Amino acid sequence: MTALLPRRGLAQILALIVILAVDRLVSPQFFDLRLQDGRLFGSLIDVLNRGTPVALLSLGMVLVIATRGIDLSVGAVMAICGAIAASLADSHGLPIVLAAALGAGLVCGLWNGFLVAVLGMQPIVATLILMVAGRGIAQLITEGRIVTFSSPDLVWLGNGSVLGLPVPVVIALGMLLLTGAVVRGSALGLLIEATGGNARASELAGVGTRAMILSVYVWCGVCAALAGVIAAADIMGADANNSGLWLELDAILAVVIGGTSLFGGRFSLVLAVLGALIIQTMNTGILLSGYPPEFNLLVKAVVVLAVLLLQSPKFSGLAGIAARLRRTKA
Amino acid sequence: MTPKALSAASAMAALLLALPASAGQLTIGFSQIGSESGWRAAETSVSKQEATKRQVNLKIADAQQKQENQIKAIRSFIAQNVDAIFLAPVVSTGWDSVLKEAKEAKIPVVLLDRDIDPSGKELYLTAVTSDSVHEGEVAGDWLAKTVGTKACNIVELQGTVGASVAANRKKGFDTAIAKHPNLKVVRSQTGDFTRAKGKEVMESFIKAEGGGKSICAVYAHNDDMMVGAIQAMKEAGLKPGKEILTVSIDAVPDIFKAMAAGEANATVELTPNMAGPALDAIAAFKDKGTVPPKWIQTESKLYTAADDPQKIYDSKKGLGY
Numbered sequence: 085m086t087a088l089l090p091r092r093g094l095a096q097i098l099a100l101i102v103i104l105a106v107d108r109l110v111s112p113q114f115f116d117l118r119l120q121d122g123r124l125f126g127s128l129i130d131v132l133n134r135g136t137p138v139a140l141l142s143l144g145m146v147l148v149i150a151t152r153g154i155d156l157s158v159g160a161v162m163a164i165c166g167a168i169a170a171s172l173a174d175s176h177g178l179p180i181v182l183a184a185a186l187g188a189g190l191v192c193g194l195w196n197g198f199l200v201a202v203l204g205m206q207p208i209v210a211t212l213i214l215m216v217a218g219r220g221i222a223q224l225i226t227e228g229r230i231v232t233f234s235s236p237d238l239v240w241l242g243n244g245s246v247l248g249l250p251v252p253v254v255i256a257l258g259m260l261l262l263t264g265a266v267v268r269g270s271a272l273g274l275l276i277e278a279t280g281g282n283a284r285a286s287e288l289a290g291v292g293t294r295a296m297i298l299s300v301y302v303w304c305g306v307c308a309a310l311a312g313v314i315a316a317a318d319i320m321g322a323d324a325n326n327s328g329l330w331l332e333l334d335a336i337l338a339v340v341i342g343g344t345s346l347f348g349g350r351f352s353l354v355l356a357v358l359g360a361l362i363i364q365t366m367n368t369g370i371l372l373s374g375y376p377p378e379f380n381l382l383v384k385a386v387v388v389l390a391v392l393l394l395q396s397p398k399f400s401g402l403a404g405i406a407a408r409l410r411r412t413k414a
Numbered sequence: 415m416t417p418k419a420l421s422a423a424s425a426m427a428a429l430l431l432a433l434p435a436s437a438g439q440l441t442i443g444f445s446q447i448g449s450e451s452g453w454r455a456a457e458t459s460v461s462k463q464e465a466t467k468r469q470v471n472l473k474i475a476d477a478q479q480k481q482e483n484q485i486k487a488i489r490s491f492i493a494q495n496v497d498a499i500f501l502a503p504v505v506s507t508g509w510d511s512v513l514k515e516a517k518e519a520k521i522p523v524v525l526l527d528r529d530i531d532p533s534g535k536e537l538y539l540t541a542v543t544s545d546s547v548h549e550g551e552v553a554g555d556w557l558a559k560t561v562g563t564k565a566c567n568i569v570e571l572q573g574t575v576g577a578s579v580a581a582n583r584k585k586g587f588d589t590a591i592a593k594h595p596n597l598k599v600v601r602s603q604t605g606d607f608t609r610a611k612g613k614e615v616m617e618s619f620i621k622a623e624g625g626g627k628s629i630c631a632v633y634a635h636n637d638d639m640m641v642g643a644i645q646a647m648k649e650a651g652l653k654p655g656k657e658i659l660t661v662s663i664d665a666v667p668d669i670f671k672a673m674a675a676g677e678a679n680a681t682v683e684l685t686p687n688m689a690g691p692a693l694d695a696i697a698a699f700k701d702k703g704t705v706p707p708k709w710i711q712t713e714s715k716l717y718t719a720a721d722d723p724q725k726i727y728d729s730k731k732g733l734g735y
Binding site for chain 1: 449450451452455572575601602603604606608609610611613614615617618619621622624638641642645649650651668734735
């Protein structure tokens, strides 16, 4: 049985299928799709589209976590880069807007990487600094208001479509392929896993652990910047107070649901993105269900617990023993 | 200007500021919460305008959302022996001792925008606040009047779960539409007072209600969520403001922009002018000894497309929203 099915990812795929089935139960039109003004329209598209920011964040976060790090600042970086993009959108062309926003994300990542890799700070504290200060920086850029823009190019990034799919989804897919090609198409992924598994041993074996750590934080910053630009483009404005708020936690959750250990080492990009989709499938289902909003967080917590239990080796061990006991009785 | 001349000028300016205000001119200390939202920024700028209009010397202390900073600011206002203190309390409890100090110094305190714990009623002169239950009622009454007798399915975008403003705006709206059995709230979810969540929740409402065709009106607890919801409706090929009625609360500039474009119908104002009525109450109290009522309710004014939204947008956008 286990030989036929992929061991890794089975729990996540099962969880996604179960949640999709529950969504179908609470909302019979869940799988309906139609074309609206040249783009696909339906709850499934909403799941993909709304899941994009967390999926992008999780792409960077999974690499950081694989080096045994963590990046709490991604939500704040989203706010900074969204604010920069929105402020420049109506006066500059899209290439400059994107370059400025992604450049800012890169600088934020460099800062985090510098604190962790060069100064040797603990990642949770090092990135906490930018998590707190970053939102303040974003508020300074927007002067505390919601900066709106009407530049059609930037709006297209959030609301346009390519072959019927929302642009953000296409971007996220592109980033997944690009990240996958870079880390799995070379030895980079292995070196990152080695760094997370045992930094000292890797260092002695000749792995440039500092460079590895620095580069994963930079990539995480760039991914967060892209998520921030998309979030701003989506609402045609930069909301420094709320953009990306608490999303760092969703991104970490997505990575963990994707089976990557917070203790570093082995990681999976695809499963982290799948984790982000599981979270969003659940969120969309809650919104469609019509339950009072007071239940939102409770439902989310129960589902996350269930998914993590499914992955826990001890728990599946217990379940296996229970099944065997039942069989011997019968 | 040379550095020397500059320092001489600033010394002079400092001297001028230190001089006692001319007879009759009031000096009022205002402990503002900080810059938590666009509305708060607008309140600060309107307070300055209202004070200038009445030739009152208003000293604003920004507390950066911290009660300890507000308490410090009030103590420093007491030390400066100001004529009155305005306080926009960041939390509702913990004010007893500092307000007692103000009372002993015979400095009247006026609360702006938020009330404090009822145990301290005698510690302040009056509170100028909006009634958020009433705001919801005004929104509900407008919708009932506009819809008339035909059946109307309403979807509601609630504020943050647990926020008293959200609970009150819901209560007021529910009370207003309860008199009209043809109005029914069919879906209600929280949009956390933000544009992004307002848009996401509205997207799900549209799917859950058969592509939005059965939705007759949207009620949002604040304008920001409505701005997001309007985008969601447009993307779904619906016509907000025409096919689907919209009513929300706050009256921020961007909702007037949507109104001018024919995409929003009504908003209820949470006025940023809390200082105006407070200044009037203080002036009357100082001049004639008129004691104001314990609660001065600000007007919850309804704005619709008939009120020249473009003009209101132009007048509001510079206030810092």
